[in-house]
Amino acid sequence: MKGRGDEFVWSMVGTLVAGPLVWGLIGMGVDHLLGITRIFLPIGVALGFITSLLVVYVRYGRNA
Amino acid sequence: MLTALMPMATDDDGGFKAPTVGEFFPGELIFVGTPFAMTRINLMGLLMAGVVCVFFVMAFAKPKLVPSGVQNLGEMAVDLVQKNVIDEALGEKGKKYAPYLISMFWLLFAFNITGILPTMHLAISSVIAIPVMFAVIAWLVFNIQGVRALGFFHYMKANLFPPGIPWPIYLLVTPIEFVSTFLLRPLTLTIRLLANMMAGHLLLVLFFSATSALLLADGFVKIFAIPSFIMGFAFTLFEILIAVLQAYIFTLLTAVYIDSATSEEH
Numbered sequence: 001m002k003g004r005g006d007e008f009v010w011s012m013v014g015t016l017v018a019g020p021l022v023w024g025l026i027g028m029g030v031d032h033l034l035g036i037t038r039i040f041l042p043i044g045v046a047l048g049f050i051t052s053l054l055v056v057y058v059r060y061g062r063n064a
Numbered sequence: 065m066l067t068a069l070m071p072m073a074t075d076d077d078g079g080f081k082a083p084t085v086g087e088f089f090p091g092e093l094i095f096v097g098t099p100f101a102m103t104r105i106n107l108m109g110l111l112m113a114g115v116v117c118v119f120f121v122m123a124f125a126k127p128k129l130v131p132s133g134v135q136n137l138g139e140m141a142v143d144l145v146q147k148n149v150i151d152e153a154l155g156e157k158g159k160k161y162a163p164y165l166i167s168m169f170w171l172l173f174a175f176n177i178t179g180i181l182p183t184m185h186l187a188i189s190s191v192i193a194i195p196v197m198f199a200v201i202a203w204l205v206f207n208i209q210g211v212r213a214l215g216f217f218h219y220m221k222a223n224l225f226p227p228g229i230p231w232p233i234y235l236l237v238t239p240i241e242f243v244s245t246f247l248l249r250p251l252t253l254t255i256r257l258l259a260n261m262m263a264g265h266l267l268l269v270l271f272f273s274a275t276s277a278l279l280l281a282d283g284f285v286k287i288f289a290i291p292s293f294i295m296g297f298a299f300t301l302f303e304i305l306i307a308v309l310q311a312y313i314f315t316l317l318t319a320v321y322i323d324s325a326t327s328e329e330h
Contacts, residue, residue, distance in 0.1 A: 010317060011244075011324075014252060018244035023236070051236040058226045 012056050019052025020045040070272040070296065071185035071265065080277030083269035088191055088262065109188045112174040116167075145169045145315065153319035161322060164205065168198065169315040172257075176307035179265055180300050187307070190261035192254070199253040202318040207246075210325030219325070249321060253314060260310050264303045271296030 027044020031037060073081045092101040123138020131139050145166045150158035158165075175194055179187030189195055210219045223245050224238045271292050278289035 010252065011320075014244040014248045015240065018248055019240045022239045022243050026239075047236065048240065051233070052240055054229070054233070055226060055237055055240060058228055 008060055012060055015055050015059070016049070016052045019048035019050075019055070021048065023048030023051070070275075071269045073269050073273050080273055083266050083273065085262075087186070087265065087269060090186075105186060105188055105191050108178055108184055108186070109175065109194070112178060112188060113171065116170050116174050120170075141170060142166055149312065149316050149319050153316060154323050157323075157326065158319070161205075161319065165315050165319055168202075168318065169311050172198065172311035172314055173307060176261060176310055177304070179261060179268070179307065180303045185268075186265060187261040189257055189310075190265050192258055195254040195257040198257075198314065199250040202253060202314075202321065203246075203250040206318070206321040206325040209322055213326040214328070222328070223325075253317060257310050257314055260306055264299070264306055267299050268296060268303065271299060 023044035024041055025044070027040035027042070027047075030040040030044075034040075073083045073087065088105075090104045092103055093107065095101045119134070120138060120141075123134045123141075127135060142162075146158075146162060149169065150162055150165055154161060172189065175188040177187075178184040179190065207219075210223075213219075214222060224241045225234055226237065226241065229237060275289045275292040275296060278285055278292060
């Protein structure tokens with residue numbers, strides 16, 4: 001990847017938002033299916049955030 | 065007279081009325097009640113698109129080796145996008161996308177700048193259909209060009225499976241990559257432009273409506289019309305910067321998305 005500046009920030013923000021969003025929604029779905037409240041939702045959000053940090057590192061940190 | 069020069073919302077007796085989202089849904093003006101009904105914003109959109117077309121046709125209809133007059137301006141307009149966006153983000157392969165990106169930048173600028181033009185007072189891009197249309201076209205362009213450059217499976221693999229991650233982690237990573245690349249990109253392009261244009265318009269209407277209402281008010285509160293007008297004027301200047309900046313960001317991000325979609329490495 002070419003050494004660009006600000007435009008990468010938008011892609012990183014996209015990934016950092018997508019992680020908690022996707023896995024938070026999946027966690028919320030699991031909560032709903034199991035008939036419990038707010039157990040898998042925070043787990044999903046945390047898992048999604050950690051995974052999105054990994055993606056940011058792999059895509060923009062390590063290979064930059 | 066004042067309402068023609070400044071965007072403002074006043075109630076029937078000229079008092080202060082806070083701006084609402086109703087500002088962005090004006091009534092139909094022509095062909096009322098038919099499927100072809102047009103609002104003030106539609107007409108402004110047609111006008112500004114026409115202005116951009118006429119400008120570029122006039123500039124390059126009879127190009128000369130040594131440019132003069134409108135051709136000079138046209139070349140400056142092309143160069144601005146070519147040097148700052150296309151060369152920067154796409155390099156050599158940018159030539160192919162120059163007509164698309166240059167038209168996009170100047171159309172977006174024309175649609176943004178109407179927010180501060182007297183008698184218009186409303187950015188055409190502050191109505192969601194316009195940013196959505198630009199974002200959908202950008203989404204189609206970068207995906208189609210990515211598939212054409214790499215082939216469907218290679219393109220999906222490059223986007224959804226970043227290299228160097230142990231395979232069980234792909235279960236977590238791939239849904240995130242799918243959402244961030246294929247859903248959030250057009251969504252963020254749309255929201256960034258729309259929110260900036262809407263907020264700018266609401267601020268201008270707020271300050272100029274307050275100026276008008278304070279001037280008409282009784283007593284010493286009249287004096288507060290001065291800072292309100294100064295703020296309105298300052299934000300009008302700021303909106304010029306925002307109009308250029310938002311057109312630039314939208315075009316630059318589209319170019320970056322095209323580059324990343326058509327590159328082997330992601």
